[in-house]
Amino acid sequence: MEMSQFFPIMFAGFAAAVGFTPISRRLAFRYHVLDQPSGRKVHQTPTPLMGGLAIYAALVLALAFFSPPFYLVELGAILAGTTWLVLVGFVDDRNGMQPLVKLGAQVVAAAVLIAAGIHVRIFDSLALNVVLSVFWIVGITNAMNFQDNMDGLAAGITAIASIFFFGMAMREELSLVGSLAAALAGASIGFLIYNFNPASTFMGDMGSMVLGFLLSVLAIKLDFQVPADRQVVTWMVPVVVLGLPIFDTTLVVFTRLREHRSPMQGGKDHTSHRLVSLGLSYRAAVLILYGVCIALGFTAFELSQASIDTGLTIGLLLGVAALAAFVFLESVYIRRKRASR
DSSP: OOGGGGHHHHHHHHHHHHHHHHHHHHHHHHTTOEEOOOTTOSOSSOEEOOHHHHHHHHHHHHHHHHOOOOOHHHHHHHHHHHHHHHHHHHHHHHHOOOHHHHHHHHHHHHHHHHHTTOSOOOSSOHHHHHHHHHHHHHHHHHHHHHHTTSTTHHHHHHHHHHHHHHHHHHHHTOHHHHHHHHHHHHHHHHHHHHHSSSOSOOOOHHHHHHHHHHHHHHHHHOOOOOOGGGHHHHTHHHHHHTHHHHHHHHHHHHHHHHTTOOTTSOOSOSHHHHHHHTTOOHHHHHHHHHHHHHHHHHHHHHHTTOOHHHHHHHHHHHHHHHHHHHHHHHHHHHHHHHHTO
């Protein structure tokens, strides 16, 4: 399987997103799907929210015209779940939606994947695998939804993670993962042209939920052909690639529960906001987080080839570093809250 055969998919996703995003902006203004400024948001003027439609359309076009043939049932399930979340996200962006209703819609998308055989295969028990799969899919979908809190952050994280998934898929000769990752990376980068600070358009929930959903699929389908005793290391790979959104979601949920707030309530308590509170500009904070994602991607690439002892050592060091960052950022947040009283 040649890497070059997937470049047209990536370029088509990129070019289509560049072309479709201005159209999605006009549609957002026409149908009044706008993100209004508020105290918990960074932007100061109403901003169109339908960029996710451009990402979705670019992804589908790239896969439809340039991907090699593979198992159509799995691809159909992935696109069905993606389409469902685009529709749910549109309703949420335009009219608002209760968090539990949105959570239920994400479970439905996960169920579509599982029905097509796309689920984790860690345990001997199918029931446990299904439960873990739903938790992973819904968790990563919401984790990326959380990352859409600053210009260019969610799209950039997705592009970086997709490129690393693509690289590992090429090595393992996984055509479905390679095609999906290439299309997702291209579409995310194309949209990022309009979404990087200062953004002229936002992706909305119809974009961020789709990005998280597709990243969760890439993680599940990234199958390493290794002996059973090394699987404990390879299972860590997608967790590390997606380490930043997982870390940020854990941090935010912990903070909101500690303050007796709903985890689904918005606020300026994300990792990106805490970096800005240290004196960084919005652009600098996002670029630093891009760097973290790239570092985690290279670490995951090494993990995928590491021995058990080396892999567990890397995992332990990452855990210690994450805990230290967690304590530091939470202390920064607490000091800032006290100073503002």
